[in-house]
Amino acid sequence: MTSQKVNLADKLSKFTEHWAPRIVAGYNGNDIMVVKVEGPFVWHSHPETDDLFLVLKGEIDIEMPGHTVTLGEGELFVVPRGVEHRPVARSEAHLLVIEPAGTPNTGDPETAVRKERL
Amino acid sequence: MTSQKVNLADKLSKFTEHWAPRIVAGYNGNDIMVVKVEGPFVWHSHPETDDLFLVLKGEIDIEMPGHTVTLGEGELFVVPRGVEHRPVARSEAHLLVIEPAGTPNTGDPETAVRKERL
Numbered sequence: 018m019t020s021q022k023v024n025l026a027d028k029l030s031k032f033t034e035h036w037a038p039r040i041v042a043g044y045n046g047n048d049i050m051v052v053k054v055e056g057p058f059v060w061h062s063h064p065e066t067d068d069l070f071l072v073l074k075g076e077i078d079i080e081m082p083g084h085t086v087t088l089g090e091g092e093l094f095v096v097p098r099g100v101e102h103r104p105v106a107r108s109e110a111h112l113l114v115i116e117p118a119g120t121p122n123t124g125d126p127e128t129a130v131r132k133e134r135l
Numbered sequence: 136m137t138s139q140k141v142n143l144a145d146k147l148s149k150f151t152e153h154w155a156p157r158i159v160a161g162y163n164g165n166d167i168m169v170v171k172v173e174g175p176f177v178w179h180s181h182p183e184t185d186d187l188f189l190v191l192k193g194e195i196d197i198e199m200p201g202h203t204v205t206l207g208e209g210e211l212f213v214v215p216r217g218v219e220h221r222p223v224a225r226s227e228a229h230l231l232v233i234e235p236a237g238t239p240n241t242g243d244p245e246t247a248v249r250k251e252r253l
Contacts, residue, residue, distance in 0.1 A: 021212075022206055022211070026209050041211075042212075043185075043187050045165075045216075045235070064162055067161075069167070092140050093140070094160075113189075115216070
């Protein structure tokens with residue numbers, strides 16, 4: 018897994034679903050993932066981990082209680098652990114995200130999507 | 136630190152030195168850094184951590200014993216912990232790198248550069 022180089026655009030060309038992260042590499046027990054997003058996600062938080070977003074294409078809002086951060090291409094933001102947030106994309110955006118392996122994307126194993134490896 | 140968005144190009148415009156990573160964010164005890172590179176770095180390894188490279192601009196070779204991986208813009212590679220490697224850039228390239236806070240960039244605290252926070 019970690020001994021192959023990863024072309025992010027190539028990985029993103031292999032699927033169309035929104036809010037369904039694909040694992041493309043591993044780093045010290047973390048999943049490095051690409052994801053296509055459009056529209057609003059659900060409000061959630063991760064009590065045990067920070068949540069890193071890097072915009073590869075398009076633009077997203079990270080809504081948090083009391084403020085919103087808008088990220089364009091080449092911009093990153095780390096949602097600190099425990100902070101409620103809702104990512105929203107007005108049109109399709111492509112992201113690189115990093116989370117410890119096994120972290121439910123909704124913050125809740127009951128509603129989380131299974132992260133496929135690409 | 137982690138509550139500000141980070142524009143990677145903007146951070147990269149603030150320095151010119153090569154092989155001197157700048158910390159731009161934190162994620163679960165890891166430093167998220169940008170670095171400008173040109174020419175060959177030193178052969179080294181990190182016994183305790185994987186080493187993640189994402190090329191933001193330009194091209195680099197990651198030389199390892201027996202093989203070399205060439206990375207262009209939008210390509211990432213994780214050097215597994217303990218694996219000897221030497222990054223080489225034929226012309227200036229810009230990278231995003233992730234390492235646990237405090238990891239010496241040369242694998243050796245004696246020769247490592249101090250990573251500044253930007």
